Amino acid sequence: MPAMTKTAEPILEVTGLVKHYPLTQGILFKKQVGAVRAVDGVDFALGAGETLGIVGESGCGKSTVAKMLVNLEKPTAGTIKYKGEDITKMSGRALKAVRRNIQMVFQDPYTSLNPRMTVGDIIGEPYEIHPEVAPKGDRRQKVQDLLDVVGLNPEYINRYPHQFSGGQRQRIGIARGLALRPEIIVADEPVSALDVSVQAQVINLLDRLQSEFDLSYVFIAHDLSIVRHISDRVGVMYLGRIVEIGRDAEIYDHPTHPYTQALLSAVPVPDPEAREHRERIILTGDVPSPANPPSGCRFRTRCWKAQERCELEVPLLAVPAEFRLTTDPTAHDSACHFAEEKHVVPTDDLDDGVK
Amino acid sequence: MLLEVRDLHVEFRTRDGVAKAVNGVTYSVDAGETLAVLGESGSGKSVTAQAVMGILDTPPGKITGGEILFQGKDLLTFKEEERRKVRGAQMAMIFQDALSSLNPVLSVGDQLGEMFTVHRGLSRKDARTKAVELMDRVRIPAASQRVRDYPHQFSGGMRQRIMIAMALALEPALIIADEPTTALDVTVQAQVMDLLAELQRELNMGLILITHDLGVVADVADKIAVMYAGRIVESAPVHDIYKAPAHPYTKGLLESIPRLDQKGRELYAIKGLPPNLMNIPPGCAFNPRCPMAQDICRTDVPPLAEVDEDRRSACYFWRETLDARND
Ligand SMILES: Nc1ncnc2c1ncn2[C@@H]1O[C@H](COP(=O)(O)OP(=O)(O)OP(=O)(O)O)[C@@H](O)[C@H]1O
Ligand SMILES: Nc1ncnc2c1ncn2[C@@H]1O[C@H](COP(=O)(O)OP(=O)(O)OP(=O)(O)O)[C@@H](O)[C@H]1O
Ligand SMILES: [Mg+2]
Ligand SMILES: [Mg+2]
Numbered sequence: 001m002p003a004m005t006k007t008a009e010p011i012l013e014v015t016g017l018v019k020h021y022p023l024t025q026g027i028l029f030k031k032q033v034g035a036v037r038a039v040d041g042v043d044f045a046l047g048a049g050e051t052l053g054i055v056g057e058s059g060c061g062k063s064t065v066a067k068m069l070v071n072l073e074k075p076t077a078g079t080i081k082y083k084g085e086d087i088t089k090m091s092g093r094a095l096k097a098v099r100r101n102i103q104m105v106f107q108d109p110y111t112s113l114n115p116r117m118t119v120g121d122i123i124g125e126p127y128e129i130h131p132e133v134a135p136k137g138d139r140r141q142k143v144q145d146l147l148d149v150v151g152l153n154p155e156y157i158n159r160y161p162h163q164f165s166g167g168q169r170q171r172i173g174i175a176r177g178l179a180l181r182p183e184i185i186v187a188d189e190p191v192s193a194l195d196v197s198v199q200a201q202v203i204n205l206l207d208r209l210q211s212e213f214d215l216s217y218v219f220i221a222h223d224l225s226i227v228r229h230i231s232d233r234v235g236v237m238y239l240g241r242i243v244e245i246g247r248d249a250e251i252y253d254h255p256t257h258p259y260t261q262a263l264l265s266a267v268p269v270p271d272p273e274a275r276e277h278r279e280r281i282i283l284t285g286d287v288p289s290p291a292n293p294p295s296g297c298r299f300r301t302r303c304w305k306a307q308e309r310c311e312l313e314v315p316l317l318a319v320p321a322e323f324r325l326t327t328d329p330t331a332h333d334s335a336c337h338f339a340e341e342k343h344v345v346p347t348d349d350l351d352d353g354v355k
Numbered sequence: 356m357l358l359e360v361r362d363l364h365v366e367f368r369t370r371d372g373v374a375k376a377v378n379g380v381t382y383s384v385d386a387g388e389t390l391a392v393l394g395e396s397g398s399g400k401s402v403t404a405q406a407v408m409g410i411l412d413t414p415p416g417k418i419t420g421g422e423i424l425f426q427g428k429d430l431l432t433f434k435e436e437e438r439r440k441v442r443g444a445q446m447a448m449i450f451q452d453a454l455s456s457l458n459p460v461l462s463v464g465d466q467l468g469e470m471f472t473v474h475r476g477l478s479r480k481d482a483r484t485k486a487v488e489l490m491d492r493v494r495i496p497a498a499s500q501r502v503r504d505y506p507h508q509f510s511g512g513m514r515q516r517i518m519i520a521m522a523l524a525l526e527p528a529l530i531i532a533d534e535p536t537t538a539l540d541v542t543v544q545a546q547v548m549d550l551l552a553e554l555q556r557e558l559n560m561g562l563i564l565i566t567h568d569l570g571v572v573a574d575v576a577d578k579i580a581v582m583y584a585g586r587i588v589e590s591a592p593v594h595d596i597y598k599a600p601a602h603p604y605t606k607g608l609l610e611s612i613p614r615l616d617q618k619g620r621e622l623y624a625i626k627g628l629p630p631n632l633m634n635i636p637p638g639c640a641f642n643p644r645c646p647m648a649q650d651i652c653r654t655d656v657p658p659l660a661e662v663d664e665d666r667r668s669a670c671y672f673w674r675e676t677l678d679a680r681n682d
Contacts, residue, residue, distance in 0.1 A: 168397055
């Protein structure tokens with residue numbers, strides 16, 4: 001996978017992205033009493049051909065970011081630049097052209113597929129909006145090719161979504177996302193519903209398509225092993241913000257933000273022998289409500305390191321001062337006043353024995 | 356034994372033909388025990404669970420054989436009304452697809468409360484209090500404010516936790532959790548699994564956990580059943596399977612797990628496609644994808660052979676598979 005070259009212009013650049021959902025009271029005369037701050041100031045860049053993984057607590061705003069990237073939600077504030085142009089300000093034909101190039105694969109294979117359409121119609125639907133990609137006569141063949149590409153039997157083209165298992169439906173969603181041969185795919189938990197072997201097939205497929213077509217991915221998932229496998233860089237979100245971002249080894253082997261450390265330590269290890277001697281960082285306290293996030297650092301209410309400064313001062317997402325002079329992997333963006341390195345991913349020396 | 360499924364068969368009759376989704380599943384779970392059901396997507400894990408719960412889509416689904424013994428009684432002989440009494444109160448299910456299982460036009464508080472008004476005869480006000488308690492228990496922040504919100508206003512993970520709250524409401528003897536944590540991040544997943552485990556101990560519940568996450572299975576399961584094309588292909592205590600699988604499909608699954616501490620090139624994946632259930636290959640259903648397949652695998656269905664006392668494998672070559680691990 002190509003590493004992000006710092007000089008190349010990013011294909012996508014997100015700055016100050018915010019999405020607030022109004023909280024209303026009253027039935028007839030809705031009165032706004034507050035807002036769910038689903039996304040509250042997110043910045044990142046995506047290089048051409050790069051994969052950015054996004055992980056984080058459920059409800060931290062990952063899907064909301066994804067929906068804004070593909071224009072399903074309008075940002076409350078901020079810009080999303082595609083090849084230098086702000087798509088949040090586009091409309092009409094320009095917007096349509098951009099939308100073709102940024103496609104989404106959804107989290108929920110049950111609700112994102114229309115139950116009354118055949119699989120062929122679902123996967124071919126994007127061609128109705130963009131007929132220039134596939135002339136009518138070619139569509140059936142194209143759809144069958146896509147089915148084959150995602151590991152579904154092309155004979156299934158006339159079946160309905162309910163005739164498929166959860167995992168099979170997820171593959172239908174991926175096939176649809178690929179239909180228009182976009183430049184960017186925003187994948188919101190595309191493999192969560194799959195068994196590990198099919199998951200491996202889909203991940204290998206995404207890898208292959210990426211090098212073949214120079215695709216860029218924003219890849220959202222809860223499975224940190226999968227994210228590591230596919231991503232060049234990884235951003236960790238907490239309560240509407242990115243708290244740490246860097247190359248995959250920086251985040252996994254040298255995390256400096258306590259939330260990232262807790263997250264990595266909680267990953268279940270596929271080895272029942274490890275049950276007893278695992279060192280998990282158990283987070284105490286509840287996830288704060290995004291309608292009323294804590295002052296200062298949002299993670300402080302659950303952080304074992306929190307001090308007064310964390311309550312008063314919002315930590316910025318930047319290379320922490322103490323690591324700024326080094327060139328080692330600890331020197332990456334981390335929004336913590338007390339950032340320090342901690343190894344949480346156990347390295348299995350036995351397996352690495354063969355050199 | 357709390358629940359025993361014996362030789363269960365389920366078919367779906369569709370316009371295109373008959374899909375044999377479950378072809379002789381046998382598994383059991385005791386009070387206080389956790390059985391993890393693993394397997395290919397489409398292998399019939401959810402359909403088996405739906406048959407146990409009595410919520411199978413019939414038609415097109417049809418149970419064509421077998422028994423489902425719950426506390427010694429065959430549920431398949433029950434009338435729908437008796438079945439309904441068992442459901443919710445004595446066994447509950449946590450679904451894979453939270454959004455479509457929750458009612459979109461009822462607030463989550465009303466849906467949780469309904470469990471108590473309908474089954475326990477509580478007043479609306481008391482039921483509301485219980486609902487908030489349950490939401491707290493599954494760690495929904497600001498539960499007392501959010502109890503009036505509708506399902507679409509919650510994130511995917513939160514909806515899943517609400518489903519869990521609903522299943523736990525009446526403290527049933529058996530919980531079937533169909534991928535309960537697929538939509539959750541690992542910290543919440545850890546909390547939810549801890550919570551499930553705690554309640555399981557407290558109430559001595561049996562738990563059937565359907566999941567793709569072999570990490571979670573390693574963490575919580577007592578025993579494992581692996582499914583392929585509507586059959587159990589291997590069943591064993593959790594430690595045995597991870598140490599040395601006795602079926603080539605299980606072996607392929609374990610080898611496909613991506614690892615947190617490594618960034619390999621390409622992930623191992625079992626080659627080929629899962630079988631078309633309307634046209635399952637003769638012999639062992641896994642044979643077209645199996646690296647060990649011999650002639651007999653293409654003609655004769657392998658029986659579930661005894662590997663040792665509490666371990667079974669439906670492979671003619673389970674000995675070779677066990678040994679292959681040490682190469
Ligand atoms: N339409 C909406 N109205 C009000 N609040 C919403 C709406 N959609 C999302 N939210 C809230 O915004 C926050 C972020 O939701 P989002 O779906 O982006 O989370 P997520 O990170 O994708 O979580 P998960 O991992 O569980 O999928 C949550 O608190 C959610 O309840
Ligand atoms: N209503 C239905 N009509 C026709 N076929 C069905 C129906 N419901 C399920 N099936 C078929 O039965 C098979 C088993 O489905 P099931 O949902 O049990 O799979 P699963 O093992 O739970 O898979 P996953 O891991 O993807 O959830 C699938 O091949 C599916 O296509
Ligand atoms: Mg989401
Ligand atoms: Mg299922």
